[in-house]
Amino acid sequence: MVASAVFPFMAGGAAHGTKLPAGAVTLSDLTASPRFGLKGGGSVAWLTAHGISLPAVNRIGAHRGMRIMRLGNEDILLLAEGAGEALAELKAAWANDTGSKGYSSWREEGWAWMRLSGRHAPQAMERLCALDLRADEFGVDDIAQTRVGHIEAVTFRSQMGFDVLFDVAASAYFARTTAAAAMQCIELPTDTEGHA
């Protein structure tokens, strides 16, 4: 297994020495990628006024290359992987607005963002999460707010497997839990039960 370090890495911190699994189950850390969370009364109205059409709760929409994640009636998370410019413009407009606009939920600092990929990613996810996340039950636009690797998390499908957002303080714990699940999957044949 080739491995990389957990972000944010601090010498002597809880994540010191933790490696992300790589291979048939790969965990990548996207925590440094741009994102922005808005919460509270006025959030939806502000985003709508700025041309963003919001999906239903627990669904994912799109706007200028960003993922628009509706986590609650007035709880929205914007993920801007490869769309940092569009997000920066929106954040600047939000910061300069003095009217009703919700409040920042600090998802860029409070949450870690990791991506589970690789040949055995679905099998690893079965061991990490109790929900039925098979493709016919859990589509590309769906969000599950549940437990992944024993911690509260938000998860959705990405091209390579699953993305998971959770408390950044649990980064090292999550990496170790995923590595343990990965070890159990390595010898498995793929698609034994038609999982994709």
Add this chain to the structure above:
Amino acid sequence: MKILTCPMNGPRNIDEFQSFGPVRAEQDPDRTADADWSRHLFRAENRKGIVVEWWRHVPSNYFFLAERDLVTNQVIRTFDASERRAQS
């Protein structure tokens, strides 16, 4: 495993939820007799029957209501808090 159906997230393991106790009528401390106020603060109802309780789905931090039979521990239904406001 016990399953509770969250009105927002659907059926989930009971581990994902936190109970916040029965919905109680709010009392005005200035208009309530001391004995009644004391009872409101320090005593918990423990009668048989059906109770409406506050529950929270922890991963999404979503608060909702559940009707539960205290004798059988069966959850009769779960619903969004806006439904209660609409009734009162």
